[in-house]
Amino acid sequence: MATRPLGVEVPGIGVVLRRPGAWTTLTRFCRKKPLGAAGGLIMLLMFLTALLADQLQTYDPIATDAAHTLAPPGGEHWLGSDHLGRDIYSRIVHGARVSLIVGIASALLGSLLGGVIGLLSGYAGGKTDLIAQRVMDILQGLPLLVLALVLSASLGPSIQNVVIAISIPIIPRAARVIRASVLSIREMQYVEAARAVGLRHLRIAFRHILPNTIGPFIVLCTAQLGSAILVEAALSFLGLGVPEPYPSWGRMLSVSAAEYAQKAPWLVMFPGLAISLAVFGSNLLGDALRDTLDPRLRGA
Amino acid sequence: MKAYVAQRLGIAILTLFGMSLVIFALLRLAPGDIVDILFAAAGYVDPQARAEIMRELGLDQPFWVQYVEWMRQILTGDMGKSYRYDLPAWEIIGPLVPVTLELAALSLIVSVALGVPLGVISAVRQDTGLDYVLRVFSLAGLSMPSFWLGMVIILGLVAWLGWIPPMTYVSPRENLGLHLIQFALPALAVGYRSSALIMRITRSSVLEVMREDYIRTARAKGQSGGVVIWRHALKNAVLPVVTVIGIEFAFLIGGLVVTETVFNLPGVARFLVEAILWRDYPVVQNLVMFIAVIVILSNLVVDMLYGVLDPRVRYGN
């Protein structure tokens, strides 16, 4: 979600990190943004979980066990078992992998594509910019979930296709933000200087302007990560997401979970909490990063 | 101003045209069509009967003929026929529209009613415990999947109270109280979620405004803190909040898809999912265009409001 350009352009100032040493930056960030630090910690734990899923699992996440269906949380199954006797904890641990892969891949892919479009159209200006902007309008006019829905129905359920379906709606948002910061940087003296020296356009765009958009770019990616995870969950819930047998948090909540909810509320609670926690973490982190890296984007 | 509106409308029409191409192409790219689904419901496949139904629905025509036909229909105000129901698409979509609009409006009210005060409070108490609690509360709403929230509400209600809101639509003329009860829960679920964004922007605008000189002056002149904030700060924060509401609208419609399904409300969003799964092209195409028109119009209205609220904004390049 970009700042509204209107007729008047709102300049986004690309702030490049000063480098007083990574550790100092980190501790200062933690002190000044405790919520953001908490978000970062949550995300770190999620990454580790996804990375070490095979080591953290207590059971094979897709192995069924007829003798222990709907087992309550406890020593045997930490978070209980589902209607086929699959271990919820192990499935959630592996679900982190799916959620994060899809979330990060689509946030990154969407932001990258959008970023490149924004960079080029902002730098080139003129007709290129106009056409690019109209195309972005088309993509942005459609509600995110609706577009993802049509896309994933079109492409069929698989991890790659879900990533594509989720990343496309992110493109216009990314393009807007990056374009806005490019527009402001373009007029800065050192870029003009580079141009005066006769450097080629592409080189100027990627050498001089790109590094200055990294701040907004990081903010953008983090901000989209949460919504990408949510859309993946919603798509899986609607049966259009990542297919079985990969355990996916959204799919764990569909059909059977609601059916057994009164007898086995853990089927509904834990996957839902896992999604919420992941999105919560990325939202906290995103907010804090935005405040730190790019004050002008605050609130957008 | 007039020229600006004309220009914006021109761009909007161009955008809609592009959108129509995208949605048309996407639907045709999707594997399977309505005939596959009819056969799936019949449990067998017969190539000859298949070809006949394709002809009957005009699906045997080349894509460009189908597209031109659709455009012709739109321009003549005809929304085509639903493949699934064999009825004019508008006859089916029409009754769904007010349900979704009402739910969207109610959710918006909830999110403003929740987001603005929380935003102000958390700005005034910046960096206190209360500020953190409110921000966490608000972000938690944004982080919960709306389908899950809806599911937990329904299952929780039935488990503890043995009661859930009515599952068939109750019109306000029939029973206003019941109607409101029916809409209250989904509106709360969606509104809570959307309030996060409004709270965030309210908070930061109020923070910004509070640093301005005239607020400090007002305070110095002895006006009490509460009055100053509500009178001056909030007045100046209205602008960005209106902006966010505009953005929020598109976001909201997406959130309604699952909420309508879980609460069984007969709205546009729920029906759209159904129509996509059925590959009911005329219904999906026209519904998506309809939603796009609403989103574009709401953006336009927000920009107009912007001008009204802030004389500094001039239209035009």
Add this chain to the structure above:
Amino acid sequence: MARFRYTVAAFVLAAVVGAGVMPAAAQTPKQGGHLNVMLREDLAQGFSIHETSTISTVWPSMPCLSNLVIFDPLKRVESADTIIGELAEKWSWQDNYKNLVFFLRKDVKWHDGKPFSSKDVKSTFDMVRAAPDAPAKLRLSPRKDWYANVEAIEAPDPHTVVFRLKRPQPGLLAMLASGYSPVYAAHLTPAAYRAACIGTGPFKVKEWRKGEFIDYVKNPDYFIKGRPYLDSLRYVVIKERGTRVAALQAGQLDVSFPGEISKTSAEQLKAAVPQLVITPVGTNVNDNIIMNMKKPPFDNPKIRLAVSYAIDRKGLIQAVHQGGGVPGASLPPKPYGVWGILEKDLAALPGYGKPEDMKARARKLLAEAGVTPQNPLRVEMATRAIAIYVDMASFVINELKQVGIESTLKQIETAQWHATMTRGEYQIGANLTGIGVDEPDANFYENYACGSPRNYSFYCSEQVAKMVDEQSQELDPKKRQQMVWAIQKKLEEDAARPMLDWRLDYFTVWPHVKNMVPHHNIYNFGRMQEVWSAK
């Protein structure tokens, strides 16, 4: 319509008090009242039952329409002996079961006031069997094969219809008694039934609000005097499963949807609302494994048989259905059906013995076919992208893994499922089969006949085909039963389409719903004319 629990509670209380005062009143059917009935999804092809094969159409359309004959709505078990007349007052087999003659009621009117006659019957079934001289064409006719043996349908006078058969086929009557066999009006096109319903049934459609509900009102001209008891019915579409069951529990729905309530759901409902009336019944829907015999590796009978041996049927019923299923061969076992193989014979079939022994047999068979732990078999297991299919497939994959068959799951979108299977674009699949009527002909010809489009595994045995034709013509029910058992045994021994279990339904109604007798077959008890409300 009571939307709140306390209103419902008040009514129930009133009913209980009322019953206390007049004990006899509880048993005398009461006229009037309204019921809300669960519906899983909106109608697929309107009310055109002949053009679909889904309970989602049959269940909400049945109150509008009538058959020639039907399985007695008040009897749970369906058999040749429970068939009663509906539009046909009487019927008789003539010419040694080669002619089936129906004598029709004379007092029947369509909902639009036009009189009903033999012409309607002839035109309906000529359309269904796609006779060359049929007056109109159905868009699709999934049960055409049920009538493959019909030579001609004649209407000698307005109140007599004769089905002339190519050879004797006593099973035809049972197929005509299925909910899938209503009579359409000849003065309307089949397309008209997709948009609205003009029937001769006990209820008239008042409004069909797409995606929301179907409202029925009593048909005052219904041909059975004093029926229906209810004034009105509403079928409420609720797509979300959790919400659907919650609505039943909260009293917003009075009657569940056939095949919808699993054993676990039923236990939860009973625990929450003890007065709910829950009846476990058969569904005539089975879980099975289809294996493509046209392609390796499943062209090898040993490997097919190994698959059948590997799957622990009891374990599957426990895990996938939480006990809500029964083992059986290709026809449902007693008491859920009349033709199923007996338990003692079942025990001798592949997959029904002790799981460890069975798995050992499977490994041995696989070893003979060259599959060893060092050289495992890798296959792709296809299933329909619906939870009930996927759950079953997940279990089967785990079972096969234990004998050395490594399979990956491939979900096929619902709309593509039948087409993919029919074209044979799969190796092995986890499948569900619902059969409209508990009648060997309907099942064998549809699923095991050489060249039938629903014979997904391409099983084709001359010997079995001959046995099937013979049983179809057998007039002595006892002899026929023996022949049907023999066929079922042979099918399992050939691993033609290994049967895993027959699903059970825990049909649920609120206690004020009376005379709503669920059958052991989801498709045939939706007429509703005998149902009354004690509210």
